[in-house]
Amino acid sequence: MADLVLTKTRIQAGVWEGVLTGADTPPDITVTHNGQEIAGASLRDDPDIEGQFRVFVPIPQDLLSEGVQTFLISEKASGDRLASFTVVTGQPLDEDFRAEMELLRAELDMLKRAFRRHCVETM
Numbered sequence: 001m002a003d004l005v006l007t008k009t010r011i012q013a014g015v016w017e018g019v020l021t022g023a024d025t026p027p028d029i030t031v032t033h034n035g036q037e038i039a040g041a042s043l044r045d046d047p048d049i050e051g052q053f054r055v056f057v058p059i060p061q062d063l064l065s066e067g068v069q070t071f072l073i074s075e076k077a078s079g080d081r082l083a084s085f086t087v088v089t090g091q092p093l094d095e096d097f098r099a100e101m102e103l104l105r106a107e108l109d110m111l112k113r114a115f116r117r118h119c120v121e122t123m
Contacts (some may be wrong), residue, residue: 004075006055006082016057016071016085024051028076031057033069041073059087066090 004022011017020027026043038060046052055073063069067090073083 004080004082006073008083008085011059011085014059014061016055016059018055018057018073018083019046020053020055020082021051023053026053029055029082030074030076032072032074033060033063038063038071057085064089 004020004027006018006020008016008018020029020043026045029041029043031038031041038057040058040060042056043053044056046054057071057073059071064087067088069087069089071085071087072081073085074081
C-alpha cells in the first residue's frame with residue numbers, strides 16, 4: 001500500500017475530522033483509546049479531490065473524563081499509526097505539565113553528565 005498521510009482538519013460537535021491521502025481505495029482504519037478499539041470511524045470520498053478521503057471519528061462521550069485522553073488512528077491491516085489526537089478535560093494541568101518538564105530536564109541533565117563522563121573515560 002502507498003504511504004498514507006492523515007491530516008487533522010478540525011474537531012467539531014464531538015467529531016474529529018481529517019483528510020487522508022495516498023490511497024486509491026479507502027483503507028480500513030481503526031481508532032483506539034487505551035488499547036481498546038473505538039467504533040464509529042468512517043471514511044468518505046472527498047468530492048472536491050480525487051484520491052482523497054475525508055475521515056470522521058466520533059469522540060465517545062463516555063470516554064471523556066478528568067485528565068488527558070489520547071486516541072490513536074491506525075491503518076488496520078498494517079497497524080501503522082496514521083494520526084493521533086488528545087482531549088484534555090477538567091482542571092488546568094499547568095502544574096502537572098511544569099512538574100513533568102522539571103523531571104524531564106533533570107533526567108536530561110543526568111544523561112548529559114553520564115554521556116560526558118563516558119566520553120572522557122573512553123578517550
